[in-house]
Amino acid sequence: MQSFHGIQPVFDEDNLVSHTGLVPVLALAERAGLSELVREHSSVPSASRDVKARTVVAGMLAGADSIDDLDVLRAGSTARVIGEVRAPSTMGTFLRSFTHGHVLQLGAVNRRLLHGLADTVPGLVGGDDGSLVLVDLDDTIGEVHG
Secondary structure, three states, rough: OOOOEEEOOOOOOOOOOOOHHHHHHHHHHHHHOHHHHHHHOOOOOOOHHHHHHHHHHHHHHHOOOHHHHHHHOOOOOOHHHOOOOOHHHHHHHHHHHHHHHHHHHHHHHHHHHHHHHHHHHOOOOOOOOOOOOOOOOOOOOOOOOO
C-alpha cells in the first residue's frame, strides 16, 4: 500500500467485524454437524482438522479464493464472533496434506452435511413431491503455482 502525502492508512480496529453474515451461516453448519462430521469421517493427519475445515468454509463464504485470502477472517474481531480460525500459512500446510482418499472422505462429509441441513431446514432440498436436487462438487486436486 502506498502512502499519500506521507499518510499511511492503518486498519487496526479491534472491534471491527467485516463479515458478520458468517455468524448465522456457520451456526447453521454447526447445527447440521459440520465439525463433528469432519472429526468423525476425515483422517487428514492434522490437529484441529475440524477448525481448519471450518476456516476454509468460512473463508470461501467470505470471498477467499486463495490460501492467502483466508487472512480476511483474522481481521478485527471476526474470529471472536465466528469462532476459532487459523492462519493462512497453517491452512496451506493443512490443504497440501490432502490425498485423493482424503478428498473422498470430504465427499462423505458433504453428503452427510447435506442430510443434516435437510433435517435442520425442512424444504431446503426438494419438495414433498419427491423431486431431486443435484449438488455438483468438484473434487479435482491440482498443483497450483504462483
